[in-house]
Amino acid sequence: MPITPVKSLVEHAKTEIETLSQEDVQEQAAAGTAQLVDIRDIRELKREGRIAGAMHAPRGMLEFWVDPASPYHRADFITDKKLVLFCAGALRSALAVKALQDMGVENIAEMEGGFGAWKSRGAPIETD
Template identity: 65%
Template sequence: MAITPVRTLVAQAKSEITTLPADAVAQAVAAGTALMVDIRDIRELERDGRVPGAFHAPRGMLEFWVDPESPYYKPALGEGRLLVLFCASAWRSALAAKTLQDMGVENVAEMEGGFKGWEAGGHPVER
């Protein structure tokens, strides 16, 4: 039995979610209407740096941290702001945004290009 390639899953997810360019994300964060959610592994943050002010929610805990019924719920993820997910290159964030949408989260998007796109666009990074 063949498995569905991850590229196919990512493409399907991207066809069903909102993807925002880094500049638009920066503007929404500055306006207080969005929260950047970094879903990368802690080792990636330590190695590559962080986006100042981004909320770190490891991919493996994201659904638990978003669900108000979960004992792991994080109130910062339920404040009503647009949750803009990002990973390194916008693959995991596409799948995660789709999963949150499937859970019923309406205010979710992913950032085009992920952390690499953010950094390449000249946006601030903490090392």
């Protein structure tokens, strides 16, 4: 059986998830109605920088940290704020949002263009 290309998986996920514009994400984060969740690898954060106030949750641990029944559960995910996931370029985040929706997480979206677009447009970042 042939492997479904990741491009197809991302395209399909994007039809079933909410994608917020960079500006909407920045406004919601400033208003305190959204919690940004950076799912990039820690090496990416060190190399490229980070968005102030964004929670880091590596993609490989995300489902485990969200699930209250998991021994790895993180209370940070119990919030009334909209969870807005982002990665470098809005590919991994699309798959991650879809996976969390499939788990039952409802107040969730991804950020259009990811961290790369955030940085390119000159939005504020922190560096080590």
